[in-house]
Amino acid sequence: MRSASGKRNGYASNHGGKSPLKNIHQYRLGIVGATGAVGRELIHLVHDRGFPCSELQLLASARSAGRQIQQNGNSWTIRETRPDSFDELDVAIFSAGSDTTRRLAAEANRRNCVVIDNSSAYRMDPKVPLVVPEINSDALTRHQGIVANPNCTTAVALMGLYPLHRAFGLTRFFACTYQAVSGAGAAAMEELKTQVLQWSRNQPLTARVFPHQIAFNLLPQADAFQPGGYTKEELKMANESRKILDLPTLKVSTTCVRVPVFRAHSIAVHAEFEKAVDLAAAREAVQSFPGTILVDEPENHRYPMPIDFSSREACGVGRLRKDDAFDNGLAFWVVGDQLWKGAALNAIQIAEAMHERHILRI
Ligand code: A2P
Numbered sequence: 001m002r003s004a005s006g007k008r009n010g011y012a013s014n015h016g017g018k019s020p021l022k023n024i025h026q027y028r029l030g031i032v033g034a035t036g037a038v039g040r041e042l043i044h045l046v047h048d049r050g051f052p053c054s055e056l057q058l059l060a061s062a063r064s065a066g067r068q069i070q071q072n073g074n075s076w077t078i079r080e081t082r083p084d085s086f087d088e089l090d091v092a093i094f095s096a097g098s099d100t101t102r103r104l105a106a107e108a109n110r111r112n113c114v115v116i117d118n119s120s121a122y123r124m125d126p127k128v129p130l131v132v133p134e135i136n137s138d139a140l141t142r143h144q145g146i147v148a149n150p151n152c153t154t155a156v157a158l159m160g161l162y163p164l165h166r167a168f169g170l171t172r173f174f175a176c177t178y179q180a181v182s183g184a185g186a187a188a189m190e191e192l193k194t195q196v197l198q199w200s201r202n203q204p205l206t207a208r209v210f211p212h213q214i215a216f217n218l219l220p221q222a223d224a225f226q227p228g229g230y231t232k233e234e235l236k237m238a239n240e241s242r243k244i245l246d247l248p249t250l251k252v253s254t255t256c257v258r259v260p261v262f263r264a265h266s267i268a269v270h271a272e273f274e275k276a277v278d279l280a281a282a283r284e285a286v287q288s289f290p291g292t293i294l295v296d297e298p299e300n301h302r303y304p305m306p307i308d309f310s311s312r313e314a315c316g317v318g319r320l321r322k323d324d325a326f327d328n329g330l331a332f333w334v335v336g337d338q339l340w341k342g343a344a345l346n347a348i349q350i351a352e353a354m355h356e357r358h359i360l361r362i
Contacts, residue, residue, distance in 0.1 A: 025052060025360075026053060027051075027052060027054065027091050027351075027355075027360065028054055028055040029046065029051065029055070029056050029089065029090070029092070030056075030058075030059055030089040030092040030113070031043060031056070031057070031058055031059065032059045032094040032095065033060060033096030033097070033100070034058035034059060034060055034069065035058075035067065035078060036185060036186055037185050037186040037189065038095040038343040039095050039096075039344075041339045042347065042348070043056075044071060044072065044344075045340070045344050045345055045348050046348065047071070047072040047074075049348055051351060052355065056076070057076075057085070057088075057089060058076045059079050059081040059085055059092075060079075060080070061096070062080045064078045064080075065080040086107060086108040086110075089108070089113045090113060090114065090360070091115075091116065092108050092113050092114070092115050093116045093118070093347045093348075093351070094115055094117045094119060095118040095119075096119070097119055098119040098120055100119070101119045101122065105117060105121070105122070105146055109145035109362060114145060114146075114147070114360055114362055115145060115147070116347045116351055117146060117147070117148050118149045118343050118344075118347060120151065120232075122146050122148050123148040123150065123239075124239055124240070124243065125146075127144055128144075128147065128148050129143050130147075130149075130150055130244055131147060131148070131150075131244070131346075131350055132159070133349040133352075134290050135162045135244055135245070136245075137353045140353055140359060141359060143354070147350055147354070149343065150342075150346070151233065151237065152183050152265060152338035152339075152342025152343055153179060153183070153222075153233065153236075153237055153267065153342065154236060154240040154241055155336070155338075155341055155343075155346055156265050156315055156338060156341055158244060158245070159315040159341060160267070160292060160315065160332055160334030161241075161269060161334075163285040163286050163289035164271065164285055164286070165245060165247075165273075167282065168273035168275045168277050168281075168328065168330075169274035169275055170245065170250065170273055171251070171272050171274055172252065172271070173241075173251075173252055173270065173271040174252075174253050174254070174271075175237065175253075175255075175268065176255045176256075176268045177233075177255070177256045177265060178257055178259045178261070178265065178266040178267070179222055179233075179257065179258050179265045180259070180264055180338060181260065182263050182338070182339055183222070183265060183339075183342070184209060184210070184222075185209070188210065188214075189262055191208060191209045191210065192214050192215055192260055194206065195207070195214060196215050199215055199216065210258065214258060215260050218257055218259055218260075219257065220255065220256075222234075222257070222258050223256075230254075231256055233256040234254045234256050237252060237256070238250075238253075263310040263311070263337060263338075264307075264309045264310045264335055264336060264338065265336060265342065266304070266305075267334050267335075268319075269331065270325065270326075270329065270331045271330055271331075271332075272323075272326040273328045273329070273330070274328065277328050277329065279320070279321070282320055282330055286317045286332075291313070291314060291315060291341070292314060292315050292316070292334075293314045293315075295317070295318045296317070296319065296320050298319065302318070303316075303318035303333060304316025304318045304333060304335035306335055308335075309335045309337055311337060311340065312337055312340070313337075314336075314341075315341055316334065316335045317334050318332070319332055
């Protein structure tokens with residue numbers, strides 16, 4: 001068994017600014033939503049992973065135009081995102097919500113700029129690949145200018161589920177999520193911090209981003225409720241899992257819960273498989289999968305926790321056991337930094353995979 005601090009995933013972190021890629025080509029890269037929770041992580045990861053870019057442009061709304069951002073010893077001036085922003089970009093990573101993507105992704109494509117999008121705008125569009133590079137990078141070859149990055153909870157859940165699916169053939173799964181506030185953006189992180197301070201000062205707690213107090217509380221709601229009673233987030237987990245795993249009839253039922261954790265989503269998964277499951281083979285499948293590590297020593301109180309998987313490239317799987325409710329079932333707990341594997345890191349890994357295949361162009 002490897003420890004949480006032992007094996008790194010297939011993409012070692014902290015490259016010290018040295019590129020893991022051959023500098024065959026340098027891209028003019030834009031980050032749309034650079035002032036947001038995911039955008040800030042993107043700036044860091046572009047630098048840390050040494051993505052081959054000759055120019056980095058930071059874009060946001062008109063509200064932020066002119067603002068300075070300092071990171072990794074560099075300084076940038078934020079620009080307003082407009083159609084002509086893409087005239088001089090080869091690739092743009094969007095992390096500014098679905099409305100911005102719907103308004104500007106086609107404009108970027110028209111200007112020969114590839115879009116890697118973190119929003120849900122195009123995820124279920126059959127013409128748009130929805131990719132977790134460790135799982136379905138072949139889908140990238142079918143891109144027509146836009147590639148979608150999955151919902152953060154879905155990406156983390158699949159990093160645990162996919163190796164088990166490969167081993168035993170997934171037929172259905174149930175999941176309950178424990179989602180960090182940063183999944184709802186920078187303002188949501190600020191809200192948790194403010195509420196904790198207000199609580200410690202005996203002041204009334206103010207809620208703006210979430211419909212209720214999030215500090216010292218749980219909200220069994222992530223995103224809006226839909227007809228049938230599931231939330232949008234819960235339906236995304238089902239629909240996006242089917243698309244990424246290429247299992248159109250996969251049965252999925254989830255309950256998504258927001259918890260007062262700043263960073264890293266945790267998910268309890270109960271899955272049923274076609275083949276008889278074997279615990280040793282399940283452990284081996286998880287351990288050998290790039291991007292996940294097994295942290296599973298219950299006797300030593302060792303299992304993945306959000307504080308150990310924040311700002312970490314790998315997702316952690318633990319509490320792996322046979323699920324008594326199924327004939328061929330496994331239950332496990334998976335944790336991953338949703339700002340990284342669920343968003344910024346996965347987006348950069350998509351760009352890297354496209355670069356390696358020489359398809360990071362329109
Ligand atoms: P801004 O800071 O100018 O509002 P988060 O997910 O943390 O809430 O961040 C959302 C990101 O999306 C921010 O960088 C925000 O920029 C950006 N954004 C919001 N609306 C637009 C828009 N109309 N055009 C470009 N970027 C936008």
